[in-house]
Amino acid sequence: xxxxxxxxxxxxxxxxxxxxxxxxxxxxxxxxxxxYKQDTGRGPVSLTIMTFSENTKSNGRYTATLDADTKxxxxxxxxxxxxxxxxxxxxVTAYGGSQGNLIFGKGTKLSVKP
Amino acid sequence: DAGITxxxxxxxxxxxxxxxxxxxxxxxxxxxxxxxxxxxxxxxLIYYSAAADITDKGEVPDGYVVSRSKxxxxxxxxxxATRSQTSVYFCASHGSGGxxxxxxGEGSRLTVL
Numbered sequence: 001x002x003x004x005x006x007x008x009x010x011x012x013x014x015x016x017x018x019x020x021x022x023x024x025x026x027x028x029x030x031x032x033x034x035x036y037k038q039d040t041g042r043g044p045v046s047l048t049i050m051t052f053s054e055n056t057k058s059n060g061r062y063t064a065t066l067d068a069d070t071k072x073x074x075x076x077x078x079x080x081x082x083x084x085x086x087x088x089x090x091x092v093t094a095y096g097g098s099q100g101n102l103i104f105g106k107g108t109k110l111s112v113k114p
Numbered sequence: 115d116a117g118i119t120x121x122x123x124x125x126x127x128x129x130x131x132x133x134x135x136x137x138x139x140x141x142x143x144x145x146x147x148x149x150x151x152x153x154x155x156x157x158x159l160i161y162y163s164a165a166a167d168i169t170d171k172g173e174v175p176d177g178y179v180v181s182r183s184k185x186x187x188x189x190x191x192x193x194x195a196t197r198s199q200t201s202v203y204f205c206a207s208h209g210s211g212g213x214x215x216x217x218x219g220e221g222s223r224l225t226v227l
Binding site for chain 2: 034036041042043044045046049089091102104105106107
């Protein structure tokens, strides 16, 4: 069964600190993996996309990594800011098939405290 | 640049009533989706549409009806609302290639009493 597991479920860090969020997946055949940021009361917004051949991709202070062999991805946030407080959702797309082949993780809720 | 808009943003209704959530996008995206988001479940696909007049079921379609007579609109109807349909509903869209990922609306928070 295609699944996406994220850890931790929630995380509290101090402003200025770094953190890493994890995403493990059992999706086959794999097409791509995206990280979304969802602010409270808003819709998710795409941060990065990783395809099979990509190991690392950065978007400002956000760096995503992908290990297609172990089927793991991480999202590293550097020098956290209060505005980073949000839920981060990992979404894996299965190759081919219908457009319903987007498998969502349940998200990691990050709280950045001053 | 309106993007994708949902209405209403908040709705309270009673069990058994019909409710329609509206979704409108201005990009002429081919694909449109309806998700519900609940604590402990994350986002779950209700229905999606590849083009006008083409719709398909997602993971949790029971109790919902969709239509897509125009590319830009994708309404979601709860024909007889139940308490278990209390949730936050998100509409999303993307173009044919999907390369930019999903673009989500702001959500519609529905409470069924």
